[in-house]
Each structure stands twice: as C-alpha cells, then as structure tokens.
Amino acid sequence: SSWSDDQIWNLKRGGHDYRKLYAAYKAASEHNGRPTVILAKTIKGWTLGSHFEARNSTHQMKKMTIEDLIGFRDRLEIPVKDEAIDAKLPPYFHPGKDSPEYQYMMERRRELGGFIPTRRKVSKALPQPKDVSYESVRRGSGQQEVATTMAFVRLLKDLLKDPDIGKRFVPIIPDEARTFGMDSLFPTLKIYSPHGQTYTSVDRELMLSYKEATDGVILHEGINEAGSVASFTAVGSSYSTHDEPMIPIYIFYSMFGFQRTGDAFWLAGDQLVRGFVIGATAGRTTLNGEGLQHEDGHSLLLASTNPAVVAYDPAFGYELGHIVKDGLRRMYGENSENVYYYLTVYNEPYMQPEEPKKLDVDGLLKGMYLLKKAPRWRSKRVQILASGVSVNWALKAQELLNKDFRIAADVWSVTSWNELRRDGLNVDRHNLLNPDKQIKAFVTKQLKGRRGPVIAVSDFMRSVQDQIAPWVEQDFYSLGTDGFGLSDTRGALRRHFKVDAESIVIAALHQLAQKDVISNRKVKKAIKKYQINDVTAADAGNTEGSG
Template identity: 80%
Template sequence: MDEKVSGAADIQLIDQLVDIDPEETAEWHQSLDAALETGGPVRARYLLLSLLQHAHEKSISVSNLRTTDYLNTIPPHLEPEFPGDEALERRIRAFIRWNAAITVHRAQRPGVGVGGHISTYASSASLYEVGFNHFFRGKNHPGGGDQIFYQGHASPGMYARAFLEGRFTEHQMDGFRQELSHDGGGLSSYPHPRLMSDFWEFPTVSMGLGPINAVYQARFNRYLHGRGIKDTSEQTVWAFLGDGEMDEPESVSALSLAGREGLDNLVFVINCNLQRLDGPVRGNGKIIQELESIFGGAGWNVLKVVWGREWDELLAQDREGALLDLMNSTPDGDFQTFKSEDGAFIRENFFGRDPRTAAMVADWSDEKIWNLKRGGHDYKKLYAAYSAATQKNGKPTVILAKTIKGWTLGSHFEARNSTHQMKKMTLEDLREFRDRLGIPLTDEQLDPKTPSYYHPGKDSPEYKYMMERRQLLGGSMPHRRNASRALPQPPDETYESVNRGSGTQEIATTMAFVRLLKDLVKVPELGKRIVPIIPDEARTFGMDSLFPTLKIYSPHGQKYISVDRELMLSYKEATNGVILHEGINEAGSVASFTAVGSSYSTHDEPMIPIYIFYSMFGFQRTGDAFWAAADQLCRG
C-alpha cells in the first residue's frame, strides 16, 4: 500500500476541514506539547479527555470515543443515594440464591436427574433484584407495566423469587424441568409461555432471539403509541443477556435499528461473567470493551459497571494512572483466573505487575484484596446504572455489568470453566454455601440429595419488604396475561370483491390478496388492528398501492423530499403509519410479527400481523424465530 494512503487513516479527522486560524491551532498544539513535557502522557491524556467531555457539555458536535477506560461509566460522586434497605435486600437475595441453587440440585435426585444450570443466576442475582425491588413495573402499574426478557439459563432464580412470594409450592419447585412427568405439572427448563402461559411472557432460548425480539418489541411499543392505539410512554423493555450470547448474529443485528429510531424505552443488561459454556468469552481480549465499541457505534448509551465500591479508594489514589493501566491491559482470561484463586494470588499476579500498584495494597490483608468486588455484584453501582438507563434521552441503553459466574457457590464453582455444566453440589459445597449466605438451616436439613428449601415466613421483614416493593411497582413478575377482548368479525360484504372474482381476466394470487387486504383495513374497529409487515417486497407483491393510504411507519416521519412525490403510488412515511416496512430483513420481520401477534397479551391490545415474504428467502432463515413466535402464543 502507498505510504501516503496508509498514513492517511491516522490524520483523516481534520484533513478535509478548513483551518481558518493556523496560528491559533499551532498555539493549541504547543500547549499540548508543553503539558506532555511537564506532566507526562497521563496528564496530557487527561487534559484531552477533559476537553472532549467539556465539548459535549457545550453541545459541540464531536464524535464519542469508540471505547473508554476500563472503569465504571458513572463515577462515585454522581451516584444517587440508594433508596432501599440494602441489608434487608441482601437477605432477600441470599434466600433467592439458595432456593435457585437447591431447585437445580434437587432436580438431580435419584429417579429424576434432568439437569439444569446453577451458575448463571448465581452471577446475575443482583442484576435482577435491583430491578425487582426498584425498577420493574408490573401489569397493574398505571403506566402499563414493563416487558422483561429474562436470560434463559437464569430461570431458576425467577422460580425461586416466585416461591418466596408464595406463587409456587415446594412440590411445584420439585417439578423443575419435568413439565409432563411431574404430578400436577412442572416448571419449564427455560422461559416458555406455551408451557407456563400465565407466567412467562417471552421465550429467550435459543440464544440470540431474546435480543432481536426485545428490540422489535420496544419498536412495536412506539408504533402503538404513534398510531394512538395505546399510550406506551411509561413502559420500558428490559432484556437480560449473556456476554457469550452476543456472538449470535441475531444478538447484534438489530442494534442499529434501535439506535436510529431512538428507542430510549429499551434497556439491555448484559451479564459479563466472561465465560461461555466451554471457556472464556474473550480470553485474550476484553468483551466489555468490545461490546462498548459495538453498541456505541450503533448509537446506544453505554453504561459500564465494572468495579464494586471497594475499588473506589484505590482509584482515588491512582494519581499516576498505574492502576488504570493495569485494568486496561489485563485480559479477561486473567480476570477469570484471579477469581478462581485467592487474595494472595491477586496481590502477586495483578497488583504485583507494577511496583506502584503493589504499594497501594501493601498494608492490605489478602482477605481485603479478595473482597474487592465486581461491579455487577454491587447493589449501589447497579442502582446508579439502572437509574441512568431509565432517563429518556433519545437513545437505547446497554448496561455492561462485570460479574463472576457461579458467584457465592464456592470455590468448586466460581469462575471455573466447567461451572456451566455443573448441576449439583457436594455436601461440603452445600454447607459452605449455607454458611456464606447465612441461611438458618441445620446440618440435618441438608440432605445430600434433597436439601431443604428455605422460606423466612410471611411475618418476616424480608417477605413483607419484597411484597410491599412489588405492590408499589404494579404486582409480581414474571406474569403473562392470558385473555384479551375479542375483535369483531368482518361483515360478509367485506368479501364481495373476492367472491365476485375477476371474470374472464386472469389475475395473480398476490393481486387478489392485496384487494382483500384493502377491503379488510376499511372494516370499522377491525381494520386499524391489521398490521402489514413487509421485508422490502411490496412492489413484488403489488402492495405498493398501500403506501399512499396506509403509509409506512417511521418515528421520524418523512423529512426528505420523496423522489416519487408526484406519483399516485408514492412512497410515504409517517409517524402514524400502519405498514411495518423492515427492509431486506426477514429475521427482523419475524421479530415484528412476534411483537404484533402477542400484543393481545403484552398490551391487552389485540392486533393482527400479516407477514408477507418470498418463500425462497423468508422461511429458510427464520424457522427458529417462527418456532419462538409459536412458543409465545402469537396470533396472526
């Protein structure tokens, strides 16, 4: 490659801009050179970042950095006060952690042995509980309630919370993964609305379908609002995902849609425990930094929750940037290993890499070093991130929370490559787990095969607190609405043109279909419920005749001058448009179909999606998504 061309990539930021005052520019360069010479690169870097932040505060149009330092996005001095009883909520989390693990463990008893996953919920308990106690709005909330896509492998935690609330009995909990064989019916392995139609709203396994369906659910909520069918302005869509899951193409394929449509009613919470089934997600890299770049480039707010509050005092001492440099340069594979060892190992192999950081913890005990938490296990840090995520600013938000897979389960589970496949605990594990969580069970209650569940009782402060919180937020979750109002049948005359036929003239079946569709959308009370979903094939099917009358939905309307504006069949976009035109995007079209077709349940607003696609392109890529739509009990 030509040297001039290869070097251009480094200087392309300003090369085509006009410098109206070269002398002033030179003075700024000289100032930076002086700062670099006197203060060093750490100081010079700080000044540049400070100027960039100040430029944003002054609304100067400068692009954000693709990646920021490996730190929490929200600094300690900007964290809001935590409004709850943190000690009481810690006890509630302990009870749920215990019951979630015991649910899976008891499912391995002799004669059953159905498998399950212990470690995913162990890493994400705080991510869910800060939501359940402070943010997730139930169906009875005046604003209509939130919609939550739960990470599939974390289902035991949702069952454990429902057990504490009195929604499930011990007998039902013992039916985990035994939907048909358990007496009275069991609990599904993962979120399955078809199997548990009054509990789960959204199927989130197989991997990757949760993220794309969550995006299109949030988009459909805006669509309902734009058309005046329902006020969805207070509803938020939350999607809880795994960092390994983000490798699925569907997980990231709709991020740009969420960004360009400004879906600030959407929050992704990605559980970055750094592990997938077989090993590290990015052993030689940093998955949080990678995801920050991807989401930021797609127009999302990115909130990183990397470090717990115990790190704050160390970072405040880091005047030379030595600790920050270690955090930035240490790969995920090392961070995983650190939490499978002990404090002495971390002292030597992390802090010991630089004499300046070693000095920071020289008078710390190994135990204190070991207790340096990840941000995804710190309730205060998470509350700050969730508070920021729910502030409407015209962008969707992703929270990247660093956790430990198998956290609190003990040294045989935490951060081990095999932890995802581990289904049961030894008696030693059970005792250590009980003692760590402070569960008031005796050794006699820890049967190796069927250790006891624990419930504090309905008179306990923990039970009263969690129930009061859910009542204030609109009721228990997960919860699915089973019934909705019926729609009127179209009168017989609606079909008159189709029944009459085309006489002696042959017409295509697509033409006949469009003629019928035009008549159906005119039916009072029914027509406005019909939602055509088109993956960029309207002209192929002769459906372009719908553009001028039904219009294409766009949250921005039509801000440009349309090239065919003077034609009868002009391409028209509108904020209250009826057609969901998805572009060359069959997967997105099915995700829209799923959101529209389940509206009777999610919003108590029955809608009729009609998805039209080329069979040679549309079906072969979307079979899994159609299966999920059926699991979600879609109608259309």
Template identity: 75%
Template sequence: MSQDREGALLDLMNSTPDGDFQTFKSEDGAFIRENFFGRDPRTAAMVANWSDEKIWNLKRGGHDYKKLYAAYSAATQKNGKPTVILAKTIKGWTLGSHFEARNSTHQMKKMTLEDLREFRDRLAIPLTDEQLDPKTPSYYHPGKDSPEYKYMMARRQLLGGSMPHRRNASRALPQPPDESYESVKRGSGHQEVATTMAFVRLLKDLVKVPELGKRIVPIIPDEARTFGMDSLFPTLKIYSPHGQKYISVDRELMLSYKEATNGVILHEGINEAGSVASFTAVGSSYSTHDEPMIPIYIFYSMFGFQRTGDAFWAAADQLCRGFVMGATAGRTTLNGEGLQHEDGHSHLLASTNPAVVSYDPAFGYEVGHIIKDGLKRMYGEDSENIYYYITIYNEPYVQPAEPENVDADGIIRGIYKYQAAAEKRDLNAQLLASGVGVNWAIKAQKLLLDDWGVAADLWSVTSWNELRRDGLEVDRHNMMNPESPRTAYITTKLAGTVGPVIAVSDFMRAVQDQVAPWVANPFTSLGTDGFGLSDTRGALRRHFRVDAESIVVATLASLVREGKVQVATLRAALDKYALHDIMAADPGNTEGSG
C-alpha cells in the first residue's frame, strides 16, 4: 500500500467483486499475479520482483492481526462520529484447500489429515503429527498460566465477566390469589363484553398482585385502543427512555397516552418483528439476568405466527416464557377488513411449535383458568420452558358467570361439557365448539331440539391443539408399551356419548380435524376455509357454513348417513334456513371490542 502513490491498488481492490476475491484464494500466487495485479500495469509492477509464494501469503485485512488491532484502536478514539470497520475475510480461512474459499456444502464436516496439518501449521498450534487423528483430532489448551489465557480472562473481566450467563431454571414467583380472577369468574351480567376486554380487565387485576404484578410487561405493536389496552396508560404508562417530549393529541381524554422513563408498556409501533424481539428478551430474562419477567404480547392474531413465525421459533429455542395473545381472532369475527386481517389458521401454525401451548377460549372464566395455569406452569415451582398462545375476540357478547363446580381440569386439558341436552330424545348429537363458535353451537343446540327433535350435548373445546398433543403422546406410549395402554383425554371425555360429533370454530376445518383420530363417534368438522371477506359477521358465517343453522344441517346430514334421519328431513332443513342464501342470515353483532 505504501507504494500505491497513485491509488491504483486501492482502486483495484475497491472495483474487484467479492466473487473474484473468493476465487483468488482458491487458486495460487501465480493466478493472483495474473488475474488481480495484472489488471493494471502499475499494480503489476508493484509485485514484479515478488515470488508467487510471497504473493500467496498476503493476508486479507480481516485476518491480519496487526491491521485489525490498528483498526480497532483507531475506531475507539473519540471523534464524535460512529465508526464502521469493514474487514475483508476469507470463508473457511485456515481450514485447508478443501474448505478455504470453496463453495462447500454444509454437510461437509470432516477435515482430512492434510487439512489438519495445514490448519496446525497456519495457526502454529504445538501438536505433533502423531497427535493429529482425522477421526478424533486432539484439542490444545495453552494452560491457565499461559500469557494467552491470562490475557483473554483479563479482557473478559474488564467486560463484566462471562455474560450473558444463561440459567436453565427460574426461581418461582408468588402466584396470584383466587380473588385476582374474580372479574372473569363472575361474568359480565347483562353487559356484552368481548373476550379481549375480559382479558384486559383480568390483566388490570393481575398487575396489582404484590411481587408479581411489577414483573408483567405488556407489549403492543399497534392498535392499543382496539384491544382496550388504553385503560392501562394512566397507571402503567408507556416506556420511553426520554419521557414524553410532545403534547399528546388525546391529552383531554382520561385514558390519554402517557409516556415515561419508568413506563412499563412497550408500545413498539407497527413493528411485529421488534415486538417479538422484545417478547423474547423479556421472556428469557429469567435465564440471562436471573429476573423472571412476564411478557404479555398482544396483537392482531393474523400478524403473529404468519408474519413472525420464525421469530416465535427462535423464542422457543431461547427457552422463552410468557403469554402471546392473538387478539381480534377468527376469520369471521374481525369482519370488514378482508383477507389481510382475518385469521383462520394461526392455531395450525402454532401447532408446529413444540414450545407453544395454544388455547381458543370462548368465555372470560375460561381465560382466567388458562392464565392461572400458565402462571403456575411457567413461573411456579418446577417451571417449564413453554409459552402460551391464547386467541381472544373483539365480538362483544354476554360473558356467563363461571358455572358451579366447573370442570377446571377439562378447561386446561382442552375440553369440558358446557351444557348437556335439555331433554332426552331418540336422536342425539355431540356439538364441539371453541371460541366464538360456542355461541353458534348454543343456538344450534336449541334449534336441533325445537325444530328437529335432536338432543345435543354441547362441549366447549378450549384447545384442539392440546387435545391432539395428548392424543399423539398416548399413541406413542401405546406403541412402546402395549401391556399398559392409555386412552386419549378426548376419547375418555366422549366415552359413552351417543350421536355424531360436529366440530366447529372460527378457524379452518384442519384445526378441528386434529382431534378426529381419537373420536369414536362419526366425526364432521365445519370451518372457515378460504380467504377472509368483508361483510357482516352473520353473512360471513353463512358463507363459510359455520353458523348455527349450518351446524344444524351438518348434524342432520350426519344422522342421514347413519340412517337415522330421512333425506327429506335434511332437505326441509336446508329450505327452512335458506342455507344457500347468504342474505337470509342474521347479520349478527357488528360492534367492536365491547
């Protein structure tokens, strides 16, 4: 470089593509002389008296220790400007001719004896030829008293020690008392409330729990008011490292934006990738900082596992814990926003992640039991490396009070009988529904009895995914332990029931189909397969054939296949409900979060 008085070498280096630099290092000194320096007479003259070996031994800047030291030394000098170091390196440097600068496959893992010798000689590792075994190569440690080891340890101490230090276990947090769940247990009375709002009311009570509430970190990428999260602004405030530097446009509102340096809410803007990063950082803080924190990431469910699924997988890989709340869920519930926003498949995507425990609750008290279970499993004694995905809806309806002696175990494990048939009849059916679909099934249960004399039991399925996970585990056990077979939970719950099973939700049929292998009764699923559309909730549900009338017709169709109902009865039902006519459907509730 000192000979480059005209800048010819610098220009040559800057104009040479990276692909050429890679190729040069895969050849030899003569090739570099001809194809690199030889491109300009001035640079060719610089190495005219050099041997090919001397040219070959020229180091790239990223592998020249003195140049690297000089670059970092210059970069650390305070000049009031950020400094970027571009270090040109060689892929596979020192790994021998089979790897260095080659487009080797990832499956190429083993080094030959020749590669090992070259690697040893290049890095001056004091191992003899006898110690080089290509199958089990020796490792060299200079010793704790060596200058190299002492230097590395001294630098590490100056940086604060071995950080981050990951812990495998989390210390337990105090669990909320039962009173903390009272707001969702008692229902909403005559008020129509969406499960999203029921959850927010519960969250406001949980943040008041001593020693636990201060560890809750709400994370919102967008639409805080859509989720009813603005009620947290006055007390928790939105975190900003600089505080609030502007006059809020909604300052006259009781629930106006409040930013503060001690704020708790992470309001990330329309940035799901950043929000999942925050979720992962907070959810793994028990491991990296020995501080168990409880991230609660709430978002449009369509923009979760579909948009940031890889980041959620990374969160699982980092043993992250917390709650992921898929708000405005369902393909027909967030109506009016078309296919971009209407989620009918996030539970399928979530099912691919081994760390995710997924639920699709219908009522506030179910949400309460699920949150309680999640806090215990993730932050209690013998905590687990899992995180919860819970879909909640923006359609307001009356939230029932928790039934006396409710089947809490069934809520957690995935299914419980919500409402038995009102009368005994010769014709029977079993309606399985989740989320907002439970309301459709309640109406269908009444229509079946009043119009067609079919007595149907109604089951609330809080988690199709967990029922499938249980079924798979049972199958695995039974394959390996034929002498002590087990029975899947859903099989046990439905044992002794009579009539076909009709399974429905505001998600694709494939979500419900997950449990079919463990259902002994004739099984039919109804779901929202296809793109979302903009229309009333009632019209959309009629379009996808998941509304109450469609459940009735599907039940009768299944009874026809069993030979218990005449085809004429099925035709009468189709005509009575005008199932072919979307405009005949009740438009339903068009309100927001409630």
C-alpha cells in the first residue's frame, strides 16, 4: 500500500467520518419506497482522550485533567492557547459570527423555520365561559338519576357551545367513547383524521355513528393510552410552543391513567402542561363488574405524587362545575398557573342535587365544606368526611346514626384530600420557619369546635383519606377499599371492604366506645343488627352503569 503509518492511524471509524456520514445521509434521504437504516460504528467518549474513550467507566468520570483537555483541544483543532486552559474552569470557544461554521448554522436554522422549539412562559389569557355554561350542573337532575361522568359530559357539551372559548377544547379519548356517553359529540364535533373518513362505519345507520373528518375536533386514539397522553401533552403545551392556548380534555378509565402512563404524566408536568385529565369509571366498588383489572382505588394516591396535578374527587355535578370553572381561571385566565387538573368521576347513577343556596364555594375549592349539619339537640356527635360517590353512603349513615342510636353526625363533602394535604404541608413549612407566627391548616380550621371523632371514607384506599390525619385534632379513623378489586354487586363490594353506610355507623360507634361515650355493647349490637360480616345481607344497590 502507498499509505503511511500515520495515514492508517488517522483513519476514523465510519461513525466519526463526516464525509461518510454525509454520504450515507444523502443516500438515505434520496431513497424512496422503503425505510433506510444507517449503521454507524462509533467509540463512546470519542475525542475525550485515552482516559475516557471506549471505557465502561465513562459515566463515572466527572472531570477532565489538564492533559485530557489539551488532548481534546488538539484532536479537534480548537484554537485555544495552553495558558488559557484551566482544569477547574476550561474556556469556552466561539468561532465568531463571521465564521463559516456560525454562518452555516444560522442558515440552516432560518431554513428550518427559526429557533424552535422555543418556550413562552406567558401566552394570551382566554375569555372565561359565561355562567350559562354551568347552569345544567348547578340545577341538578331532579328525579332523574345521573352519574357524575354523565354530568361532566353534559358540562363539556355546554362549554363547547361557548362562542368565545368553545373552539379551544380538544376532547381526547383513548378507548370507549360510548362508555362515557361521548358518542353524542360525534355528529357535531367529528373525530379528527388527516385523511378524512376512508371507510363505511358499521354503525352508519345510527344517529350517533362514527364520523371522521379532516376538520374533526375529537382525538379518538383507540386503545392507546401512551399516544393519548402524548396528545394531551402536545395540546396542553400549545400555549407555549405555538402561542395558542388549547384546552385538552383527556378522559379515560381511571385505572389506566396514572398507573399505566404515570411517567408520561410526570413529563406533562415537567413540560408545564395545562388542561384537564378525567378519571372516569372511578372507585374500587363503583366499576363493579370488571374485577381487579379495572377497579381503581388508588389513582388519587398516584396523582398526589405529581407536584403539577390538582386532584379532585367530586360527589355532585355542581361541585364539578365550580372546580372546572376555577380550573379554567387558574390555567387560562390572567396570571395563569403551570398546573393541570385530575378529576375522578363515577359511572353510578344517582340523583344530582341542586346547588345549595349558601354553598361554601371557597371550602369546596380548597378541599372540604359542610354538606349537611346534624340535629343540634343530640349530645353524642361524630363528623363524617366523605368524597365522591361515598358522600351518599355518609348521608345514609347520618340517618342510621340518628334513627337507630340517637347520635348526631355532620356530613362533610371532601372534594380534595390531596389539596387538603398540600395545604397542611404548606402550613407545616410556614410554622417551621416562623415560630412566632403559627397558623392552622384549612382542615383544622374547618373542624374547629366540631365535637366527636372524625370518620373519613371514600371509594379509594385508606391512604387517600389518611393524607389529612396529621392536621385533624379530633380522633381520626379512616375506611377505604384496600386490596384488589372484585366482581359482585356494588352493595356486596362495599360491605366486603367495610365502606358502606352500615360500616360507617360501626366505625363511628367504635370510636365513641373508645372514649367511653357509649358502651362496647352498642357496637356489638350494631354489628349483629346490620349483619356487617355478611356481604349477602347488604343491599345490592344501583346496578345501572356497572362494568
């Protein structure tokens, strides 16, 4: 060969040879008809010197020696003098704005559309929906039984009609739109497809048949939660990337949200995404026909680990209305915040009450408010805190305690255990740093002067309710649905997990007996009276909307 030893030693591996890389990329970009893979052989740590190159310890190497820096400079022919090299603070080199390298990079940037992606911290504030949009959930359902999932879909329909903000909403559905009653949106909003509808749908004879269109609004993703949360992230960050605030409404089986794609939800928080995530068919005993695979009793707990998530577990439609209204204000109004909302809704129909005339909206948004006071004349008292679908069990327990045991119970609707905990943590931090200016947590202030033990219940694990225990000054006892889900009637499941109305009564009596307010004999009598250990003795409950 006519090559010298130096020429041979200076040969680069293909992955480090710029001409070969350019030629390979050019050939690949000009080839049509099938995908092209470029295999490029490289050395890990290339140009960093003998201490780094091709060594498995590269990730453990934190600093370069003077010798390494000089070798790096020489290898890449960077014009930096020896005396300028400092091991602790190596100099940065800029070739100059007139250099060919800089000019080439700027030219490529311009050709590609500018310096993107870029982040905007602030985008334009959106006009807030008119009050009429919330009227359907505020007036209740009368004698008709409606699940909170249906109440939310009705609210969404009304928001979509708002002339100012309606076009900003983007419903995202990863699975069964009809399960959530969202098929009624198909004819008007249509399902987005870049190619339009290229098939004849099997349900074409139905009024609510599938309709795809290039100008469709709904993102119907199929069984693809990973793709759906990616869509949620793209839509929810559009205020920053495109200066066009959009409002993603991502609705899914609550079991398949934070559990299945929790890392992607963390990414959404990292990217300062805004929008609404709806965990439908929530509750370990409420979606009662699909066993341990679908029955969610812990998504609120998983959501609590994400600093960006504001999580609520509303019981009634009017609560949903206030939460959504406040969420739109916080995320899309003036001084918008980098949070997104997680709302759990249920598929069990029950009568949705009209919004109370003197509703404590501030308490509702902060996490809890007094829903129904107990009769004042009872001396023996308890406080029942419940969220979501369990508020109905608490109201029934209130009646049983009064009728069967002459015990008064105040019923509180806890819209957010998670937000109450956050408030408590903030108070703890304040008190730690301000010993002369001690303050109380919101839950502590709400329960101030309220007599009797606190019984906390939900259709989720006890850990969800236990989040607020450190700031409850009364005796505290939680009931929850710890364990795998099961398939049975709602009543049997609630009796099994000991969260039904009768179990709440037993818990209240037990706590009173612990303080010698009543005798243990009364607790035993109640256990026998309600056949509390017999799941078949429980009222089957409403079977509508079951899985």
